[in-house]
Amino acid sequence: MTEVARAAAADPGREGQSGQPVLDKLVALLDLEVIEDNIFRGVSPADRPIRVFGGQVAGQALIAAGRTVPPERQVHSLHAYFIRGGDPSIPIVYEVDRIRDGRSFTTRRVIAIQRGKAIFSLSASFQITEPGMEHSDAMPDVPDPEGLPTYQEQVELGGEKMGAIWKLPRPIDIRYISEPPWLSRENGPREARNQVWMRADGKLSDDPLLHVCVLAYASDMTLLDAPLARHGVHWWTDKVNGASLDHAMWFHRPFRADEWFLYDQESPSASGARGLATGRFFSRDGRLIATVVQEGLLRINR
Incomplete structure (x- = not known):
């Protein structure tokens, strides 16, 4: 984690509704510290008094996986299990297993660890950009957000x-x-x-x-x-x-x-x-x- 990111995570500010400090805190949380090859460390915000938010550990684990993949390969799927409640007062260590590096696809597995035990596991698949068939569901008719x-x-x-x-x-x-x-x-x-x-x-x-x-x-x-x-x-x-x-x-x-x-x-x-x-x-x-x-x-x- 960079010094700027560490400072933002420790003192995120209180602004919201287009106030950048709160978003800066999230970006800082996703800027993991590199401990060793395939090993990263993340922290939690101070205002999480009970347990680590699931979306946070999922985002951090995906960042850890993505940092071991060439940038031209984009993630197309992830599958994860929440194993134990995370403690927001201590760091989380993310261990990345480089399962496969193929010609088109790359597969990574990540384990999030606290106190020597797994609290979360994630498998993610990355792919090079390829042309193919195109279709999708239509978006529901809803009011504009503004x-x-x-x-x-x-x-x-x-x-x-x-x-x-x-x-x-x-x-x-x-x-x-x-x-x-x-x-x-x-x-x-x-x-x-x-x-x-x-x-x-x-x-x-x-x-x-x-x-x-x-x-x-x-x-x-x-x-x-x-x-x-x-x-x-x-x-x-x-x-x-x-x-x-x-x-x-x-x-x-x-x-x-x-x-x-x-x-x-x-x-x-x-x-x-x-x-x-x-x-x-x-x-x-x-x-x-x-x-x-x-x-x-x-x-x-x-």
């Missing part, structure tokens, strides 16, 4: 029932298209779907790997809201004990994470204290840029 309330405005409507962690500035600008789950819960269960506009809250460099990792980070922020919505409950306000269990993403087309993208999420099933959620990312001009599937632990203490 006319929707900001995340902070929606949190304020939640009043005192919203915990302090929900009110922290975020590096991702989020605009809920329908009423957010902490407000819609007052009306009981609804469709198992959640739609938001997102973008990095500021300007990113042109590094394609950074944009992919920011999207991976953002993909874990609202995805499990979809199964919870179906049952009219929400994190914290309903004492939900939950965590990401596994996570898979496929990256279809180039994009910029600091431009608006639509995150269309739904839940086809929930059972056994687990909820399954799928998500599609669309660029502002309607291109399908990525697909995500996640299963999460969802224990509700009523």
